[in-house]
Amino acid sequence: MTSSSRQHDGTPMDTLISMCDLVTPMALRVAATLRLTDHMLSGATDAPALATVTDTDPGALHRLIRHLAAVGVYRESAPGRFEPTEVGLLLADDHPVRQRHWLSLDQPVGRADLAFTRLLDAVGTGLPTYEALYGRPFWEDLSADPALGEAFDRLMATEEEAVHAVPIAAYDWSGVRHVFDVGGAPGGFLQSVARAAPQVRGTVLDLPGPARRTRERIAAAGLADRIDVLAGDFFDELPVRADLVLLSMILLNWQDDEAARILKRCRDALEPGGRILLRERAEPAQGPDVSTSDRYFSVLDLRMLVFLGGRVRTTQEWYALAESAGLTVTSVISPLSSPVVPFDFCLIEMSPA
Structure with missing residues (x-):
C-alpha cells in the first residue's frame, strides 16, 4: 500500500x-x-x-x-x-x-463508531445499526448504563459556555418567561440561557437516567430555584406548558415521522402565542469552503443514520418538516459560528400554523 x-x-x-x-x-x-x-x-x-x-x-x-x-x-x-x-x-x-x-473505544461516541462496520446494513434498510451491535438503541443504552451516560454528559459539556454563547446572543430572549427544554440533558444550554436572561425560568425533560444527572448538575450550579428537571418521554404528552419550547440538537436524532411526532407534542405544550426554537446543525455553506462544511455536515449525517436512524437537515427540509407537524417556520438564523467548533449551528423558530 x-x-x-x-x-x-x-x-x-x-x-x-x-x-x-x-x-x-x-x-x-x-x-x-x-x-x-x-x-x-x-x-x-x-x-x-x-x-x-x-x-x-x-x-x-x-x-x-x-x-x-x-x-x-x-x-x-x-x-x-x-x-x-x-x-x-x-x-x-x-x-x-x-x-x-x-x-476512545470505551467512551460513548468511539464505541458507537464501531457500528459503522455495518454501514452497508444501514444504507440497505435506512435503520440504525447500533442496536444490532450492543443490544439496545443508543439512548436507551446511555440511560441504562450510568458510566456511559455520565461520560456522554461530560462530552456534551465540552467548551459549552463558548459553544452556547453565539446562539444565545443571536436570539431575542427579552419576552420569554418560561423555557421548556425538551430532551435537554445535561442541561447546559438552558443554564446558559438562564444566566443570559435573568427573567427566564426553565424546565428540562429527559429520560430518567439523564434527568437524575441533570438535576444534580443544576443544583451544583446554584440554579435549582429557577430550573426544574422532569423525567419523561417526549413522545408522550408533555407535562408542562411554556411560552418557548426548546429542542437543542434533538431532531437530528430522528427520522422525519418521529421528528414530526416530537414537534406535535411540543406544539401542544405551547402557551397561546408561544414558539418552538430549534438549535441544529446548519446546512453546508456555499463558497470556497464548501467542501469542508460539506464534510462536517455529512459526517454527522451518517453518524445519525448509523447510531440512531436520524438525519441532519437542510433549511428546505426544516420547512417541510414544520409543515408536516402543523407549524410554520417564522425565522431562521444561520450560520452561527463558534470559535471552538469547526462547523456552524442555526436557530429555527416555529409557531403553530
Missing part, C-alpha cells in the same frame, strides 16, 4: 487510497483508548515502556505507533523513541477539545 501511494502521489489514486484507509481511523481510536499521548508526556517514550503501562504487546504497539508517526500524529524524536506532534497533543486527556474522549 505504501509503494502504491508513493507511485501515485498527488493523483486520484493517492486520493482514493487515503479515503479507503481504515487503518488510520482505528489506529487513532486505539491510541486514544490506550492514552498513548498522556503516557508519552509522562515519560514513557519507547514501545517497551508504553507496552508496560498499557498492558499491550511491545512489538504490535511499536507497529501501531510507527504508523501514527507516518501520518503525523507522533514523531520519532530519537531512534525508537516517540513524542506527540501538535496533532497528537489533541489526544491528551486534559486537552480542552476532549478529542481523546470522542475517539
Whole structure:
C-alpha cells in the first residue's frame, strides 16, 4: 500500500487510497483508548515502556505507533523513541477539545463508531445499526448504563459556555418567561440561557437516567430555584406548558415521522402565542469552503443514520418538516459560528400554523 501511494502521489489514486484507509481511523481510536499521548508526556517514550503501562504487546504497539508517526500524529524524536506532534497533543486527556474522549473505544461516541462496520446494513434498510451491535438503541443504552451516560454528559459539556454563547446572543430572549427544554440533558444550554436572561425560568425533560444527572448538575450550579428537571418521554404528552419550547440538537436524532411526532407534542405544550426554537446543525455553506462544511455536515449525517436512524437537515427540509407537524417556520438564523467548533449551528423558530 505504501509503494502504491508513493507511485501515485498527488493523483486520484493517492486520493482514493487515503479515503479507503481504515487503518488510520482505528489506529487513532486505539491510541486514544490506550492514552498513548498522556503516557508519552509522562515519560514513557519507547514501545517497551508504553507496552508496560498499557498492558499491550511491545512489538504490535511499536507497529501501531510507527504508523501514527507516518501520518503525523507522533514523531520519532530519537531512534525508537516517540513524542506527540501538535496533532497528537489533541489526544491528551486534559486537552480542552476532549478529542481523546470522542475517539476512545470505551467512551460513548468511539464505541458507537464501531457500528459503522455495518454501514452497508444501514444504507440497505435506512435503520440504525447500533442496536444490532450492543443490544439496545443508543439512548436507551446511555440511560441504562450510568458510566456511559455520565461520560456522554461530560462530552456534551465540552467548551459549552463558548459553544452556547453565539446562539444565545443571536436570539431575542427579552419576552420569554418560561423555557421548556425538551430532551435537554445535561442541561447546559438552558443554564446558559438562564444566566443570559435573568427573567427566564426553565424546565428540562429527559429520560430518567439523564434527568437524575441533570438535576444534580443544576443544583451544583446554584440554579435549582429557577430550573426544574422532569423525567419523561417526549413522545408522550408533555407535562408542562411554556411560552418557548426548546429542542437543542434533538431532531437530528430522528427520522422525519418521529421528528414530526416530537414537534406535535411540543406544539401542544405551547402557551397561546408561544414558539418552538430549534438549535441544529446548519446546512453546508456555499463558497470556497464548501467542501469542508460539506464534510462536517455529512459526517454527522451518517453518524445519525448509523447510531440512531436520524438525519441532519437542510433549511428546505426544516420547512417541510414544520409543515408536516402543523407549524410554520417564522425565522431562521444561520450560520452561527463558534470559535471552538469547526462547523456552524442555526436557530429555527416555529409557531403553530
